Amino acid sequence: MAQExxxxxxxxxxxxxxTAVDNETYFSELDAxxxxxxxxxxxxxGFEIVLATWDDLDRSDAATFLRKVAVIITSRVGGTSGPLWxxxxxxxxxxxxxxxxxxxxxxxxxxxxxxxxxxxxxSDVGDKTLLDALVPAVDALEGYLAAGQGAASAVTAAAKxxxxxxxxxxxxxxxxxxxxxxxxxxxxxxDAGAIGVAVMFEQLAGAWPG
Amino acid sequence: xxxxxxxPKDFVPEMLRGIALANPATLRYVPEYNLIMRADAPSENKVxxxxxxxxxxxxxxxxxxxxxxxxxxxxxxxxxAPPMDYVLETTKLLxxxxxxxxxxxxxxxxxxxxxMGREMAEAEGIRIGTVIVDDDVxxxxxxxTVGRRGVAGNFFVIKAIGAAAEKGAELDDLVALGNRVNxxxxxxxxxxxxxxxxxxxxxxxxxxxxxxxxGVGIHGEPGRRREKLASANEIVDELLEAVASxxxxxxxxxxxxxxxxxxxxxxxxxxxxxxxxHAQLTARGINVRRNYVGxxxxxxxxxxxxxxxxxxxxxxxxxxEAPAEIPNRIF
Numbered sequence: 001m002a003q004e005x006x007x008x009x010x011x012x013x014x015x016x017x018x019t020a021v022d023n024e025t026y027f028s029e030l031d032a033x034x035x036x037x038x039x040x041x042x043x044x045x046g047f048e049i050v051l052a053t054w055d056d057l058d059r060s061d062a063a064t065f066l067r068k069v070a071v072i073i074t075s076r077v078g079g080t081s082g083p084l085w086x087x088x089x090x091x092x093x094x095x096x097x098x099x100x101x102x103x104x105x106x107x108x109x110x111x112x113x114x115x116x117x118x119x120x121x122x123s124d125v126g127d128k129t130l131l132d133a134l135v136p137a138v139d140a141l142e143g144y145l146a147a148g149q150g151a152a153s154a155v156t157a158a159a160k161x162x163x164x165x166x167x168x169x170x171x172x173x174x175x176x177x178x179x180x181x182x183x184x185x186x187x188x189x190x191d192a193g194a195i196g197v198a199v200m201f202e203q204l205a206g207a208w209p210g
Numbered sequence: 211x212x213x214x215x216x217x218p219k220d221f222v223p224e225m226l227r228g229i230a231l232a233n234p235a236t237l238r239y240v241p242e243y244n245l246i247m248r249a250d251a252p253s254e255n256k257v258x259x260x261x262x263x264x265x266x267x268x269x270x271x272x273x274x275x276x277x278x279x280x281x282x283x284x285x286x287x288x289x290x291a292p293p294m295d296y297v298l299e300t301t302k303l304l305x306x307x308x309x310x311x312x313x314x315x316x317x318x319x320x321x322x323x324x325x326m327g328r329e330m331a332e333a334e335g336i337r338i339g340t341v342i343v344d345d346d347v348x349x350x351x352x353x354x355t356v357g358r359r360g361v362a363g364n365f366f367v368i369k370a371i372g373a374a375a376e377k378g379a380e381l382d383d384l385v386a387l388g389n390r391v392n393x394x395x396x397x398x399x400x401x402x403x404x405x406x407x408x409x410x411x412x413x414x415x416x417x418x419x420x421x422x423x424x425g426v427g428i429h430g431e432p433g434r435r436r437e438k439l440a441s442a443n444e445i446v447d448e449l450l451e452a453v454a455s456x457x458x459x460x461x462x463x464x465x466x467x468x469x470x471x472x473x474x475x476x477x478x479x480x481x482x483x484x485x486x487x488h489a490q491l492t493a494r495g496i497n498v499r500r501n502y503v504g505x506x507x508x509x510x511x512x513x514x515x516x517x518x519x520x521x522x523x524x525x526x527x528x529x530x531e532a533p534a535e536i537p538n539r540i541f
Contacts, residue, residue, distance in 0.1 A: 067333060074326055075295035082296070084324050090329060120322070 002059070007102030008151075009062045011207060013069055019203045020047035020196070031192035034174060034185065038079060039192045046085070062101060066093035081193070082120050084130075091116030103145045110138045128172040128186060130193030132163035137162035137201055143185065152210040159201035166190055166198035211406040211511075218409040219511040223286055229272055229485040233537045236276055243299045244292065246272045247282035252441045257375045257384055258282070258304035259366060261313045262297055263320055264289040267428060270540040278315075278534030279372035288407050288510070289429045291319035299328025301336060309337035309381035311366060313388065315360025316344035324463065339381045339500075341388030343367050345395040345518065347456040348425030348433045362396035362470040362518045366530065373532035391526060396453045397517030400433070400445060401426040402486060404476060404535065405509045424448065428472070428509045442479075446486040448450050448507065449517045454494070460517055461495035466502065466530065468518035473508035475515055480504065491519075498537055500530060 020027075020043045022162050027040030049072050050057075052069055066089050074086025096110035097105060114135055123133050140161040144154035167190055174186035215221060226246055229358050230239030238249045252258045262284040263273040263390050271283040284300040286292040301310050310331070321342070343463045345363030351395035372389045379387070380466075401423040412429040416425060425433025430450075440448075449518070459465060469484040471477070484503045492496055499522055507516075520526070 067330065071295050071298065071330065075293045083326055086294070086326060087329075090326070090333070094333060099217075120325075 002102065003061050003098065006062055006065075007012065007082075008101060008106065009065065009096075012204060013066070014054070015201050015204045015207050016055075017050040019200045020044050020052060023199060026070060027192050027196050030190065030195055032154040033189040034080075039081060039196070042078045042081050043085070043196065044166070046073045047081065049076050061097070061098055062096040063093045066096060071097070080121065083151040084117050087116040087120040088113035103151065106136070107138070107142050107145070110134075110141070114138065123175070126172070127175040128169050128191045130191065130197045132169045132172070132191065133162045133166040133194035133197040133201075136165040137197065150210060152205075152208045155201070155208050156205040159198070159205040162198040166194035169194045211411065213406065213408055213411075214513075218357060218411075221408045221440065222285065225265070225268070226254035226272060226285075229233040229537060230527045236535065240303065240448075243280060243284070243303075244286070245284050245294045245296065245300050245303070246275050246280055247300075248275060248280075250278070252306040255280075255378060256305055257308045257379070257381050258306045258310045258376055259313065259368070259372055259384075260284060260300055261364075262286070262292045262300070262309060262324060263315050263317075263419060263427070264291060264512045266405075267342050267507050269505060271368070273538040274365070274368060274536045274537035276371070276534060277366055278532060280377050281537050282283070286319075288321075288409065291317065291323045296324040297323050298330045301327060301331040301338065302334065303452065305331075305336050309339060311339045311341065311375070311381060311384050311388075313343065313364070313371065313482070314356055315364055316342050317359065321489060336391050337381060337445070339385040341371070341385055341392065342439065343392050343395075344389075345397045346399070346427070346519075347396050347452055348398050348427070348475050352365065357407040359427055359431075361397045361399060361487050362516050363392065363397045363520065364466060365468070365506045366395050366466065366518070367391045369534070370526060372534060373529040376532070387529075394457065394517060394521040394526075395521065396456045396459075396468075396520075397468075397516050397518040398424075398449050398452045399426050399470075399472065399514060400424045400449060401472065401509075401512055403511075403513040405430055405512035407510060409474045422514075425452075426509075426512075426514060428507060430509060430512065441483055445455070446517070447490060448484050450487055450490055453517055453519050454491075455495070457519070459494075459496055459521060464490065464497045464522040464527075465500045466500040466518075466520040466522055467498045468502035468506065468516075468520075470502075470506075470507055470516045470518065471505040471511040472514040472516065473505065474511040474513035477504065479523065480515060483517075487517055495518070499527065 001177040022042035024040040031039035070089035091112040092109040093110045169191040265285045343360035343364045344358040346359040346361045358368040366428040
């Protein structure tokens with residue numbers, strides 16, 4: 001019998017993958033301003049394999065499924081994005097457990113993913129990375145859920161926070177990643193990874209049932 | 211630069227296939243994961259010893275796979291870390307009830323691939339230990355590392371761990387042993403010429419005919435400084451001083467001395483270097499108990515050498531003396 005809540009995991013991963021593939025050019029153009037312009041390309045090369053192998057991915061439980069995704073992303077996405085996004089899936093897998101996945105479990109998985117990204121990238125909020133969209137969005141999600149909102153409206157509200165936070169990275173100085181090499185030149189443009197997270201949240205809000 | 215090469219992207223697989231064909235009884239080549247392993251590995255009674263790194267450093271590490279040394283080498287492309295999924299698959303293939311030991315040179319790419327490979331493999335229930343080698347005294351941080359780089363001293367870590375593993379040592383003890391050997395090993399290298407990666411087809415960096423790079427890394431990374439070419443004795447003395455003063459090695463110490471060729475230096479020159487280094491150590495009251503002269507950890511076709519000193523004790527000496535059966539042979 002399938003793990004309860006597994007369909008939610010599938011929806012999140014599928015939406016992330018489709019978003020990465022659909023926005024390859026857009027994400028690369030954003031990255032070209034301050035980084036080396038390969039972010040969209042790299043991300044799409046990994047997530048397109050997730051989509052191509054979608055039906056064959058091991059679905060024994062959420063942890064196994066997410067570990068398979070982690071291996072694909074880590075080994076097929078080039079540069080530092082592969083290990084960072086791969087670690088996010090790996091840590092989420094480790095936090096998934098084998099019981100029903102509800103709001104509390106989903107938040108624990110997101111928190112584990114954030115911790116993994118911070119450790120692997122030796123970075124934190126304020127360094128002008130995807131964390132600057134992901135962390136405020138997850139904080140918001142937790143707040144809305146705690147306040148009793150349903151999943152669909154909580155995700156929609158979190159997506160708005162993700163968008164505002166991602167746009168807010170424009171004024172930041174990049175301290176990590178390839179963009180850090182460009183120093184002051186990074187000010188004035190948003191971080192491609194943060195925008196990527198925001199677009200993924202927005203697509204998820206549109207796709208969430210209810 | 212003239213090279214034996216077909217399609218540069220097949221360079222590493224073609225080399226691995228050659229090694230496997232030359233050693234059919236003892237080695238197995240797994241092309242899916244770019245992997246060379248002992249044909250009889252893994253063993254239920256022995257920790258599996260795995261080294262991963264970029265290619266281009268042969269005989270390290272694909273040619274020191276064999277009884278008493280590595281159970282598998284998991285190389286990446288030339289000067290590139292192995293992909294994480296290859297690390298994971300190698301670890302799974304080598305899984306033993308006694309565990310798997312990863313030996314890694316301290317480079318950012320290698321460490322990230324192995325950190326992730328380890329985390330994935332542990333999630334599948336495999337016991338893993340890790341030893342990081344960082345014996346290069348030349349620079350503290352580099353374009354490729356946080357902290358010191360791992361270079362030819364790696365050979366001693368592998369040799370000691372391989373011998374102890376063969377005797378049935380446990381995973382935790384092997385990790386402690388590896389850290390202990392790394393802690394008493396010091397190396398510095400220098401380049402007379404650049405190297406030429408097959409995919410690039412031209413020298414990696416420019417070094418004038420009358421120049422040398424002191425403290426060069428094994429991927430041609432910058433060292434301490436570039437200077438006018440000096441005499442062999444002056445070069446040896448500078449390398450030796452940098453290495454000996456770092457631990458420091460003291461009067462009365464017993465040491466192993468390695469003169470390692472970087473790929474493009476003739477054996478004659480390496481022995482000339484060895485002669486000076488040995489005499490200088492003797493003059494300092496340091497006893498050279500074991501010596502290693504030849505190519506151990508190269509940088510493709512770079513001309514140059516590195517000097518490694520390892521402080522010996524009885525246990526380490528006996529582990530270094532223990533027999534091993536590896537494809538790097540002349541008989």
